[in-house]
Amino acid sequence: MRDLHLSLNQTQRVRLQAALDQLESDASSTAASAASVTVADTIPVNHEDNILKGHGTSDLDGQVVATLCGVVERVNKLVYVRALRSRYKPEVGDIIVGRVIEVAPKRWRLEINFSQDAVLMLSSMNLPDGIQRRRTAVDELNMRSIFIENDFICAEVRGFQHDGSLHLQARSQKYGKLEKGQLLTVPPYLVKRRKQHFHHLEQYDVDLILGCNGFVWVGQHVDTTTKESTLLSDEPSDKEETNNAVPPETRRNICRIANAIRLLSVIGLTLSVESVTETVEESVRANVQINEMLGAEFYVQTVEREAQRRASLVRKRR
Amino acid sequence: MEYVNPLTGLRIDGRRPTEMRHLKAQIGVVSKADGSALFEMGNTRVIAAVYGPREVQNKGQQMNNTEALVRCEYSMANFSTGDRARKPKGDRRSTEISLVIRQTMEACILTKLMPRSQIDIFVQVLQADGGTRSACINAATLALADAGIPMRDIVTSCSAGYLCTMPLLDLNYAEDSAGGPDVTVGILAKMDKVTLLQMDAKLPLDTFETVMQLAIEGCKAIAQYIREIMLQNTKQLECRRGS
Numbered sequence: 001m002r003d004l005h006l007s008l009n010q011t012q013r014v015r016l017q018a019a020l021d022q023l024e025s026d027a028s029s030t031a032a033s034a035a036s037v038t039v040a041d042t043i044p045v046n047h048e049d050n051i052l053k054g055h056g057t058s059d060l061d062g063q064v065v066a067t068l069c070g071v072v073e074r075v076n077k078l079v080y081v082r083a084l085r086s087r088y089k090p091e092v093g094d095i096i097v098g099r100v101i102e103v104a105p106k107r108w109r110l111e112i113n114f115s116q117d118a119v120l121m122l123s124s125m126n127l128p129d130g131i132q133r134r135r136t137a138v139d140e141l142n143m144r145s146i147f148i149e150n151d152f153i154c155a156e157v158r159g160f161q162h163d164g165s166l167h168l169q170a171r172s173q174k175y176g177k178l179e180k181g182q183l184l185t186v187p188p189y190l191v192k193r194r195k196q197h198f199h200h201l202e203q204y205d206v207d208l209i210l211g212c213n214g215f216v217w218v219g220q221h222v223d224t225t226t227k228e229s230t231l232l233s234d235e236p237s238d239k240e241e242t243n244n245a246v247p248p249e250t251r252r253n254i255c256r257i258a259n260a261i262r263l264l265s266v267i268g269l270t271l272s273v274e275s276v277t278e279t280v281e282e283s284v285r286a287n288v289q290i291n292e293m294l295g296a297e298f299y300v301q302t303v304e305r306e307a308q309r310r311a312s313l314v315r316k317r318r
Numbered sequence: 319m320e321y322v323n324p325l326t327g328l329r330i331d332g333r334r335p336t337e338m339r340h341l342k343a344q345i346g347v348v349s350k351a352d353g354s355a356l357f358e359m360g361n362t363r364v365i366a367a368v369y370g371p372r373e374v375q376n377k378g379q380q381m382n383n384t385e386a387l388v389r390c391e392y393s394m395a396n397f398s399t400g401d402r403a404r405k406p407k408g409d410r411r412s413t414e415i416s417l418v419i420r421q422t423m424e425a426c427i428l429t430k431l432m433p434r435s436q437i438d439i440f441v442q443v444l445q446a447d448g449g450t451r452s453a454c455i456n457a458a459t460l461a462l463a464d465a466g467i468p469m470r471d472i473v474t475s476c477s478a479g480y481l482c483t484m485p486l487l488d489l490n491y492a493e494d495s496a497g498g499p500d501v502t503v504g505i506l507a508k509m510d511k512v513t514l515l516q517m518d519a520k521l522p523l524d525t526f527e528t529v530m531q532l533a534i535e536g537c538k539a540i541a542q543y544i545r546e547i548m549l550q551n552t553k554q555l556e557c558r559r560g561s
Contacts, residue, residue, distance in 0.1 A: 024557050036556060038548040039463055040471040040508040056468065058428075060509070067428060067468040069552045084555045086466025087352065087371065115371035115386075115435035163383070163434055190559065268558035310560065 006296040016300045022307040026314055035073075037066040037081060045079060054080025088113045088188040088213035090166055094157045095197040097183065097211035098168070100147050106140055108147055110155075110168065113188065113213045118166035120155055125170050152178040152217065154209055173224045174198055180246050181207070181219020182258045186265035188214035192272070199273045204253035204280075210271060218258045220246050252290060256280055259293040267303060321481040321493055330492060331360075338476070338488040338536050339449075341543050343456075345464050345551045353465025357457035360490060361447035366457035368465045370437035386432040390420035392454060394443040415451055418514065422475070422504050423458055425513045428468040437467060448491040449477050451502055455514070456540055463548050472544055475504035475514060476536035478529045480521060485529045487536050501526070503533040507541030 043064045056068040070083040098110030155168040199208040209217040260279040339360030348354035351367035392415045393407045441454040452475035479489045481498045504514030
């Protein structure tokens with residue numbers, strides 16, 4: 001257990017062990033753990049087929065040997081090892097959340113849980129007045145008014161640079177600076193690539209962005225259809241809008257959703273909108289205080305619920 | 319002082335000459351690190367944390383931009399030895415052991431796969447009872463595997479000595495400070511290659527070969543244990559994650 005140091009009493013320990021055993025037995029019935037390998041394990045391959053050795057494998061005396069701890073995946077002739085806990089592996093078109101660490105000439109450098117920092121060019125970013133024009137030297141001098149160090153930005157991966165670092169773009173209205181919320185870091189393998197990464201939870205008035213790099217943003221809902229970048233505007237009415245404090249009810253909802261994500265990532269369950277909303281609803285139904293969501297009792301209950309859910313899925317499949 | 323009892327053939331802690339201390343390992347102890355592990359060999363307890371691959375912090379240190387830069391830092395906690403240590407970092411022994419661990423791990427990490435990045439390995443000794451170097455290397459291997467950093471093979475390390483005309487495996491502090499020779503061996507377990515070989519004091523060549531062979535046997539046993547721990551951890555993570 002990585003983050004939470006919980007003191008479980010005897011019954012909770014027994015219940016937790018029973019639920020975890022049930023999870024493990026369900027998984028083995030789907031043969032997921034059969035393909036696990038560790039470093040320097042030989043991967044069984046049929047040597048007659050011309051097997052393509054993918055990521056996480058290497059050749060040792062004609063045998064295919066794993067270089068990572070993970071699960072062996074086979075796709076037609078490709079054999080590769082999918083590592084579980086590792087840094088983010090980017091793909092073009094991924095939606096990520098990054099933190100600005102440097103304002104450099106004509107670009108911002110973002111930290112995104114990758115082996116190198118990503119670059120967001122000034123030309124890949126919408127100007128505050130929204131006009132599409134050539135970036136001038138004045139724009140370059142005003143970069144600091146758009147994003148500054150330690151701002152959180154939502155962007156999309158545009159491609160790779162020649163040295164392997166990422167090139168980002170934030171041209172659409174839904175990308176850009178993230179305000180009035182919390183950022184959570186979870187292991188990237190828990191965030192699956194889906195069609196939608198931006199979620200608007202209506203009943204809580206909260207935006208949830210599941211970045212593929214493991215940075216998850218939970219914040220007050222921002223209406224992107226009527227969003228106008230008021231960053232350089234001097235009208236007092238717009239300034240009032242952006243300076244409005246977040247109401248306490250929304251703050252509580254943000255904290256509850258954030259705690260649900262923390263709990264799911266500590267247990268090791270895949271993060272999705274469904275699992276997060278289910279955990280939040282369950283905590284509201286059971287009248288769990290927001291801070292108690294990270295406590296021992298709710299932790300054990302969540303694991304038990306997940307074990308039951310998977311068992312019912314397996315039964316349905318049969 | 320008799321380190322091996324002539325009547326029973328047992329050492330001062332009750333082990334047989336070719337018996338290793340009890341091993342225990344735990345993965346994922348430092349939550350902020352990309353990979354971490356706690357490794358115990360008897361009373362020696364060591365914690366390793368790995369950060370990386372991440373952006374190179376000091377551009378001046380980046381020699382080669384086709385490979386990852388591996389940095390290692392060894393330190394002993396103040397409370398790890400019998401007498402509370404004065405300055406646990408920066409003294410000659412720590413610098414030497416940091417260098418040794420760095421070279422050992424660099425030999426097994428596939429640095430060419432992660433150019434322009436940096437991998438930091440921090441090892442700290444929580445309890446020192448002989449064999450800290452070996453425990454650090456074993457802990458670092460586990461931490462690197464936890465962080466998902468590609469490696470050629472599992473590196474394990476073990477020490478052996480020669481006291482009372484008998485080769486002894488896995489010396490503890492009392493046996494180590496007896497003044498006899500202490501051979502530390504680090505091997506790539508599957509490829510059967512030696513990456514670390516250190517000895518203090520003198521030994522005749524044939525005795526040295528026996529002692530080194532004993533240490534290699536110890537390394538292989540540790541590799542077996544480490545492999546089981548890694549496999550168990552991988553299976554656990556995978557089945558919790560679900561489909």
